[in-house]
Structures are given as C-alpha cells and as structure tokens.
Amino acid sequence: MQDYDYIVAGGGSAGCVLASRLSEDSRNRVLLIESGQRDTDKYIHIPATFFKVLEKGRDALFYASEPEQGLNGRPSIVPQGHVLGGGSSVNAMVYIRGSRQDYDTWAQLGCRSWGYDKVLPVFRDLENNQRLSGEYHGATGELTVSDRxxxxxxxxxxxxxxxxxxxxxxxxxxxxxxxxxxxYQTTTSRGRRRSAAEAFLRQAEGRANLTVKTGSRVHKVLFDCKRATGVLLDDGSTVTARREVILTAGALATPKILQLSGIGPAAHLREHGVDVVLDLPGVGENYQDHxxxxxxxxxxxxxxxxxxxxxxxxxxxxxxxxxxxxxxxxxxxxxxxxxxxxxxxxxxxxxxxxxxxxxxxxxxxxxxxxxxxxxxxxLRPQSRGSVRLRSTNPTDAALFVANSLxxxxxxxxxxxxxxxxxxxxxxxxxxxxxxxxxxxxxxxxxxxxxxxxxxxxxSKTVFHPSGTAKMGAADDPMAVVSEDLRVRGVEGLRVADASIMPRLVSGNTNAPTMMIGERAARFILGKETAA
The missing domain is CATH 3.30.410.40 (Cholesterol Oxidase; domain 2)
Structure with missing residues (x-):
C-alpha cells in the first residue's frame, strides 16, 4: 500500500494545476493519477494536428449518450481527453473564460465566493498573455496565451x-x-500547444514529492466511516491519502467515481448493490453542454x-x-x-x-x-441531463442521458x-x-x-460537459460541493473540475477548469477561504 498526503484523481486541465500547486511545498507528498497515457504523441503538440489525435482515439475517449429525442434519436457523442493534460491536450486551444455575468450568476445561485470579481484575479495570476496586461489580463503566469x-x-x-x-x-x-x-487568443507558445501538462506539470514533475501515475483508472474512493482515506485502482491496489482525495476526472467520469464510491442518489446506488456512504441526490444530475x-x-x-x-x-x-x-x-x-x-x-x-x-x-x-x-x-443551454451507473463494473460506460435540446x-x-x-x-x-x-x-x-x-x-457537442457535481449553497438539496469544493457530508474529499459548475459558462471551458483547479489548491493550502 502506498501512502500520500494528497491524491489528485484525474490528470486533466484542473488536475495538472492542482498537482503542481500542492507539490510546491516539499512537505506534501502528492500523487496524480491519470487513466490515459503520457502526452508523447507529437501531434498533440503541433497546433493544427489536434484532429489527428482525435482520429487515432488513443488519447481521447468518446462518450456516447443514450439515443436523444432532441437529436432525432441520435446519441450525443462527447470526446474527452484520455491523456496527461486531459482536454487541454486534445482541444482546439481557444482561450475563453466566459462572461462577467456567468460568474455573477454563480454568486446569485449561492456561490458568493465565485463572483466575477473573485475569479478574475485568479485568471490573471495563471495567465502569461503575449499582448495584453492590466485590469483583465496577466503577463507573469505559467499559461501562455498568444495571438494567432x-x-x-x-x-x-x-x-x-x-x-x-x-x-x-x-x-x-x-x-x-x-x-x-x-x-481567438489561444493556449499556444512559439508554435506549440501550451496544455496544462506543459504549463503546470512539466517543471513540477522534477520534484521528489510528486508522483505521476498514468495508465491507471480510479475505481472508487475509500472511506473510514465518512472520511475519505484513499482510492481503489482498477488493478485492485489501494493508495492511501493522509489528508485529502480530490476528484478531477471531468464531468462524465467524476460523478461515476462518486457513485461507485457510495455517494449519490441512495435509491439508485442500492439498485446496483452499492453500499451507501452518503445520500447526495445531485451527484450525476445537472449535466450541461454546448x-x-x-x-x-x-x-x-x-x-x-x-x-x-x-x-x-x-x-x-x-x-x-x-x-x-x-x-x-x-x-x-x-x-x-x-x-x-x-x-x-x-x-x-x-x-x-x-x-x-x-x-x-x-x-x-x-x-x-x-x-x-x-x-x-x-451558450447558456436550459436543457439538463444526467450521468448514472449502468453497473458496478468500473470499465462499463455510465448511463449517460444528455437530454440535448x-x-x-x-x-x-x-x-x-x-x-x-x-x-x-x-x-x-x-x-x-x-x-x-x-x-x-x-x-x-x-x-x-x-x-x-x-x-x-x-447539432453536435463542442465538447464542454459540465455541472454533474454542482457547487451550491448549504440549503440547496442538489448541491454536491460547497464553495470551497468539499463534498458535502463527508470529510477529506473534494471535486475540482467542470463538474462543479452550477451553470455552464458562456464559452470554452478549458481556461475556467484550470481556474477551478487553482482555486481548489488555494482553498486546500489555506491561501484563500470561501465566504
């Protein structure tokens, strides 16, 4: 059994940021787990060839929903990064944050710590913009943002x-x-993709206190009563977290892991013979996409x-x-x-x-x-879908109903x-x-x-699934995480990816997901507190 302070489950846009930040303190032993492989394919790093990565299929998973009435019986097919860097390694590199109204709406929905004036400084801190600086942009962060x-x-x-x-x-x-x-400005630098893995993880990988484990799937989170103590991997091995487990697997994988772990709608979990750790009806609900x-x-x-x-x-x-x-x-x-x-x-x-x-x-x-x-x-769809268990086999696809249109x-x-x-x-x-x-x-x-x-x-997706473990106020029965991204009702477990968005932002989701990873690190390390 291996022992760490923090386990980050998902090596995508948020996970790379989070693992990098947590490992900056040499006293923290950090494990980053990614189900895909390392980002070694040359086509990942050449901007115009990202479509070849999708065509190959090794570094992307294609999630298919159930047949959708709103799409004339077609499924919604949603590709997700299955490689170190996640979506930031396979996307079209468009740098968009969303509008002021998006985040102010989050605040109005009970997430007061996530209004625009709260998140804008975080975006600035992450950003190294080629051309812009000042009120809306940063020029000293790790994430290079370039003009065409x-x-x-x-x-x-x-x-x-x-x-x-x-x-x-x-x-x-x-x-x-x-x-x-x-x-569009893009997450590129000197003619190469600037993924979250490149921007945040490459330098951090040299730290003795950070372990990056690829090609390994998290089956479920392990609990002692209602405290997360580690994770069970698909090979049957377990890894212990002395402090916290943070799920950063994305809006389609994170709710599945939560449900396999016994956190979700109790009746649904019992249907599949899953021992209920916590009845949390919002897990897997509120699915949104562009x-x-x-x-x-x-x-x-x-x-x-x-x-x-x-x-x-x-x-x-x-x-x-x-x-x-x-x-x-x-x-x-x-x-x-x-x-x-x-x-x-x-x-x-x-x-x-x-x-x-x-x-x-x-x-x-x-x-x-x-x-x-x-x-x-x-940009702001009103349709809402769900992600639920099809079985308790972690390799089986989830029961995904997008409810598109x-x-x-x-x-x-x-x-x-x-x-x-x-x-x-x-x-x-x-x-x-x-x-x-x-x-x-x-x-x-x-x-x-x-x-x-x-x-x-x-109509087809533009690959921005979100909302399936939404953040919300204490009196919101469908909220899965609090403003500091802790999973409600348990200890030692957080979610920090696009799952937590109460409402999908008005634009591409890569930059907001990195911002979520950064804020999670600040909450965990005590550099910020939620309202």
Missing amino acids: AYGHPLSWAFIRAAQEVGIPYNEDFNGARQEGVGF LEATVQCETKDPISIFGEDKGFRAAAHMMQYLLTKTGLLTSTVVESGGFVDTAGTGEPDIQFHVLPAFNGFADRSAHAGHGISIGPCV AEQADVETLVRGVQIAIRISEAPSLARLVKRRVLPKPGLEADPDALRDYVRAI
Whole structure:
C-alpha cells in the first residue's frame, strides 16, 4: 500500500494545476493519477494536428449518450481527453473564460465566493498573455496565451463578413465585453500547444514529492466511516491519502467515481448493490453542454485546408514547421469566431466557431472538397441531463442521458444562430469566395419548422460537459460541493473540475477548469477561504 498526503484523481486541465500547486511545498507528498497515457504523441503538440489525435482515439475517449429525442434519436457523442493534460491536450486551444455575468450568476445561485470579481484575479495570476496586461489580463503566469500565429484567408473573410452584417469587431473576448467577432487568443507558445501538462506539470514533475501515475483508472474512493482515506485502482491496489482525495476526472467520469464510491442518489446506488456512504441526490444530475448547428459552404476555389494533410503538401508543411515554427501547422484551425446576442438580452447567447474546411464529426463524415464551416453554438443551454451507473463494473460506460435540446428554447436559440450564420455567409466578403451553400440546403431557412428540424438533425457537442457535481449553497438539496469544493457530508474529499459548475459558462471551458483547479489548491493550502 502506498501512502500520500494528497491524491489528485484525474490528470486533466484542473488536475495538472492542482498537482503542481500542492507539490510546491516539499512537505506534501502528492500523487496524480491519470487513466490515459503520457502526452508523447507529437501531434498533440503541433497546433493544427489536434484532429489527428482525435482520429487515432488513443488519447481521447468518446462518450456516447443514450439515443436523444432532441437529436432525432441520435446519441450525443462527447470526446474527452484520455491523456496527461486531459482536454487541454486534445482541444482546439481557444482561450475563453466566459462572461462577467456567468460568474455573477454563480454568486446569485449561492456561490458568493465565485463572483466575477473573485475569479478574475485568479485568471490573471495563471495567465502569461503575449499582448495584453492590466485590469483583465496577466503577463507573469505559467499559461501562455498568444495571438494567432497564422490567419487563414477564410478566417479573415468570416471576420469581415460578420462586420458587414452588423456584428462589431472585438480584439479581446476576455476583456470589458464579450460580444463581437475576431481571432481567438489561444493556449499556444512559439508554435506549440501550451496544455496544462506543459504549463503546470512539466517543471513540477522534477520534484521528489510528486508522483505521476498514468495508465491507471480510479475505481472508487475509500472511506473510514465518512472520511475519505484513499482510492481503489482498477488493478485492485489501494493508495492511501493522509489528508485529502480530490476528484478531477471531468464531468462524465467524476460523478461515476462518486457513485461507485457510495455517494449519490441512495435509491439508485442500492439498485446496483452499492453500499451507501452518503445520500447526495445531485451527484450525476445537472449535466450541461454546448451544442452547435453548423452552416457550411463550398468555396469557388481550392482555398480551404482540405487535402493539406496529404502527400507532398503535408510534407512541405511539416518541414516548414520543424525548421521555422511558422506556417499552416501553427494554426489552431478554429482561428476565428465570436459572440452574438440573438435575443436582445444584453448578453451573447451564441458563440461561433469557424473552420476553414468542411467539418465532420464522429457520427458523420465531412463533405468532400473545399469549404468553410460556421458553427453557432448555444451558450447558456436550459436543457439538463444526467450521468448514472449502468453497473458496478468500473470499465462499463455510465448511463449517460444528455437530454440535448430537450428544451425548445435551446432549439430556438440555435435557429437564430443558424440564420445569422447564413447571413454572414451571404455577406460580400464571403459571398465572393463561396460557390454554394451545402448545409443547410438553400431555401430551407424560409421555413421555420424545417430549420428547427435541421437543427435537431445536425447539432453536435463542442465538447464542454459540465455541472454533474454542482457547487451550491448549504440549503440547496442538489448541491454536491460547497464553495470551497468539499463534498458535502463527508470529510477529506473534494471535486475540482467542470463538474462543479452550477451553470455552464458562456464559452470554452478549458481556461475556467484550470481556474477551478487553482482555486481548489488555494482553498486546500489555506491561501484563500470561501465566504
């Protein structure tokens, strides 16, 4: 039996930050456990080749929900990082924090320590921004945040076309206002991905008091009465935690571990023969994700990135990258996008992710040829799903019900987003490059019901699962963790990943998840206290 002070279960965006911070004190013996392998694949670190990592499948797990009525019977397929660095090693590197209103809403929901003015300094402390500093940005943190290294002509055309339909230009989506279009800043440095593993763990791995164990799955947390004492691994071995166990396995894996450990809805646990440690009905509930419904157009000329990863072209791009760290391979592909208020509420409810290519996904192939994909996604979904046990076998997939587009309001928001994306595609700067619209079929937008059907038929996740172990006030019966991220009703156990979000943030979740890991470390080490 191995003995540590802290066990961090999950080596993703939050786990890497947390393990690094906890091990800064040489008196703390820290174990970081990651179910995937080390981040050794070269394609992880070259920005433009992240799609090859997803295609290989070794470093990502694809979670499939039950058939979803809101998606016309299709499952929601959600890829998650299965490698050191987690999502930060396989994502599109977009650096977005969410809006001020997101965090102030958390505070209004009972998480007073998580208002915008509380989290902004943490974001600044983590950040080493290439261009920005001051009130909204930091320049001394470990996480390098860079401007685009490459600007594809179709990305530029989208930004100009969006302005032509009245959407303002915005050079900083993480500043005073979120609304507008532009190039995304990215978690890259000198032409390489800057994952949480690279930014926070690489230097920490040299410490004698930090052990990183990859290729090992946490089966469950072990308890002495209601105090967490360690974890049981999938090989049958146990590891002891003298102080705390912190779950950082993500919004799909963390609730499963909690339920296998005897923490969750008591009746559900008993159905599976799990001994109940604590009846906590919110575990696995409140699932949220961002869904997008794409608009795609074929270009007149062969100007997209289609075919650039094949043959002589691929070799030339790789040679340029290896010799100069410039060119197409430094692109994060999802270079441009923006935020739009389609409902007139004063806050954006749609985010655009734009690819200079036709976009496919796990359950459908990309259209062949050269094109552009404009993907509006619903930022603040009202639909809620769940993650529950299918069996007590830790290798069995959870019973995952995403409830995608279960609420009609989410469909209507996406319909408005698709309508705006169509207008952008028809604006002069894109119209001169576009041969025809491929999706949705021309003329379909004239029939609102047909457009709603299109949204249900085409929508897919943009990989931001959250909320399944939500943080909340003491009087919230569905809250799983308190403001300092302790699991309610037990001792020595916390959750510190996207699971704790009471409401999904308005944007990509990588940066907020790192912020959650940082705050967890501060709470644990007594550097901050919750309200």
